[in-house]
Amino acid sequence: MASEGRHMGRRYKEGPSRHQLLLMPPSIEEYVDVDSKVRAIDVYVSTLDLEKLGFQNAGGELSAGQPAFEPAALLKLYLWGYLNRTRSSRRLERETYRNLEVIWLLNQLHPSYKTIADFRKNNPTALKAVNKDFILLCRELSLFGAELVAIDSAFMEGNASKASIQTRTKLKRLQAKLEADIEAWHTTLAQGDRQEAQAAQDEEAMQDKLARLKRHLQHCQQDMEHLEASGETQLSRTDPDARLLNKKTDKGPTAGFNVQCAVDSQHGLIIASDVVNDGNDQNQLARMALQAKENLGTKNLEVVADSSYYNQLELKACEDADITPFVAISQRGKHDGRFGREDFIYDPDSDCYRCPAGNVLKFSCMGKTNNGKQMRRYISSRTDCKSCPLRGQCLKEKSNRRQLQRWEHEEVVERHQQRMETEGEAYMKQRAALAEHPLGTIKMWAGWTHFLCRGLDKVRAEFSLMTLSYNFTRVLNILPDLERFREYCEKRVA
Numbered sequence: 297m298a299s300e301g302r303h304m305g306r307r308y309k310e311g312p313s314r315h316q317l318l319l320m321p322p323s324i325e326e327y328v329d330v331d332s333k334v335r336a337i338d339v340y341v342s343t344l345d346l347e348k349l350g351f352q353n354a355g356g357e358l359s360a361g362q363p364a365f366e367p368a369a370l371l372k373l374y375l376w377g378y379l380n381r382t383r384s385s386r387r388l389e390r391e392t393y394r395n396l397e398v399i400w401l402l403n404q405l406h407p408s409y410k411t412i413a414d415f416r417k418n419n420p421t422a423l424k425a426v427n428k429d430f431i432l433l434c435r436e437l438s439l440f441g442a443e444l445v446a447i448d449s450a451f452m453e454g455n456a457s458k459a460s461i462q463t464r465t466k467l468k469r470l471q472a473k474l475e476a477d478i479e480a481w482h483t484t485l486a487q488g489d490r491q492e493a494q495a496a497q498d499e500e501a502m503q504d505k506l507a508r509l510k511r512h513l514q515h516c517q518q519d520m521e522h523l524e525a526s527g528e529t530q531l532s533r534t535d536p537d538a539r540l541l542n543k544k545t546d547k548g549p550t551a552g553f554n555v556q557c558a559v560d561s562q563h564g565l566i567i568a569s570d571v572v573n574d575g576n577d578q579n580q581l582a583r584m585a586l587q588a589k590e591n592l593g594t595k596n597l598e599v600v601a602d603s604s605y606y607n608q609l610e611l612k613a614c615e616d617a618d619i620t621p622f623v624a625i626s627q628r629g630k631h632d633g634r635f636g637r638e639d640f641i642y643d644p645d646s647d648c649y650r651c652p653a654g655n656v657l658k659f660s661c662m663g664k665t666n667n668g669k670q671m672r673r674y675i676s677s678r679t680d681c682k683s684c685p686l687r688g689q690c691l692k693e694k695s696n697r698r699q700l701q702r703w704e705h706e707e708v709v710e711r712h713q714q715r716m717e718t719e720g721e722a723y724m725k726q727r728a729a730l731a732e733h734p735l736g737t738i739k740m741w742a743g744w745t746h747f748l749c750r751g752l753d754k755v756r757a758e759f760s761l762m763t764l765s766y767n768f769t770r771v772l773n774i775l776p777d778l779e780r781f782r783e784y785c786e787k788r789v790a
């Protein structure tokens with residue numbers, strides 16, 4: 297019965313034999329789908345003036361020996377790679393031999409992994425310029441709403457380990473340990489301790505060990521001097537720009553960079569991106585918002601960000617540039633049950649504060665904070681406070697009157713506070729939906745949680761490729777078909 301079943305039909309589909317000769321082999325062109333993204337990459341890169349964008353060897357100069365690979369081919373390869381979660385130069389080289397889309401895209405060229413890696417390493421500025429050009433293309437296609445932008449950040453690991461990054465504390469600790477070890481070896485040698493010497497095979501080996509420790513100590517001292525001279529707080533011999541960045545997670549610090557993204561609300565496209573090695577977002581808001589506004593070419597813009605971006609100077613810089621910020625306000629400023637600033641009412645006409653007991657805090661003098669903010673100081677009357685029934689809720693135990701400080705541009709803070717009270721909740725919901733998607737996609741979908749390049753400039757170029765691939769994929773999903781994209785690209789060149 298079993299053999300009868302086998303004869304009745306085939307269990308699985310079968311392809312033609314590998315050894316069957318094809319009379320008319322199809323061309324490579326026929327292997328690539330008409331709607332394949334690889335065709336979009338090809339047509340887009342063909343529109344670019346690579347020489348103007350600053351790519352090396354883009355002028356087509358004749359050279360002795362083997363001709364160079366055309367930058368357009370290498371750019372197409374990288375764009376294909378980043379769109380397909382392949383960014384290592386060795387893997388890209390492999391794909392040039394086995395992947396029909398890549399074979400089609402590169403016209404059967406096979407650059408070596410070194411050529412591929414050097415292209416990314418040697419063209420950081422040009423790669424950033426391509427990213428910007430694609431943002432302009434999206435703008436020309438009216439894909440930006442240009443009204444609201446959400447800003448967010450994430451830490452990504454650099455090409456340097458945590459152990460390779462030294463801080464003053466780590467260096468001091470290491471220096472002390474090395475000095476103690478050297479001292480111990482000296483003592484051992486001086487005492488002619490035979491037991492120790494035998495454990496280390498012989499005295500010559502001990503001398504070697506001592507010399508190694510001394511060299512290590514010398515490097516440690518050089519690092520400390522370098523750190524002092526640079527004014528930096530950290531130093532890495534592997535990647536001089538990578539830093540230990542602290543976030544309140546169980547994983548401890550990240551050795552790497554802080555990536556920044558500004559996302560337009562219409563289609564969730566990244567309108568501006570950057571990489572910094574400052575673990576704190578407090579100085580990034582205005583810079584990112586201004587970059588987004590410039591790329592959008594709009595007069596006014598609203599930006600929304602989480603509380604890690606809250607900085608009053610940044611709020612003012614945004615307002616000065618006609619950008620309206622909505623930044624979550626951290627609740628950290630509460631006053632141990634005592635009256636806070638918000639319980640005192642400012643009277644702009646008489647330039648004074650009125651306290652909860654109805655008494656006046658008069659202007660006393662000007663002061664300056666560490667970050668350069670000019671502060672006006674206001675102070676209550678000792679007599680009023682002495683007899684005040686609210687004294688226990690207002691003053692610290694040893695104080696006899698209350699002082700307040702007001703920034704010379706406090707109205708910026710008050711306007712922001714007002715906006716957040718009335719509309720903040722709705723903006724914060726939009727922020728979460730908008731800003732976290734691109735960085736989540738880059739980190740979780742693509743799996744890019746670390747950089748391959750070293751140095752801030754090259755890392756920025758690498759992140760430009762990541763954001764470009766994110767925008768590229770998104771644009772192809774937004775547009776009804778590839779034809780529209782192709783037509784637009786062709787028109788752009790004409």
Ligand code: SF4
Nearest residue numbers: 651653681684690698
């Ligand atoms: S203690 Fe002084 S400042 Fe505070 S509520 Fe009383 S009078 Fe006003």
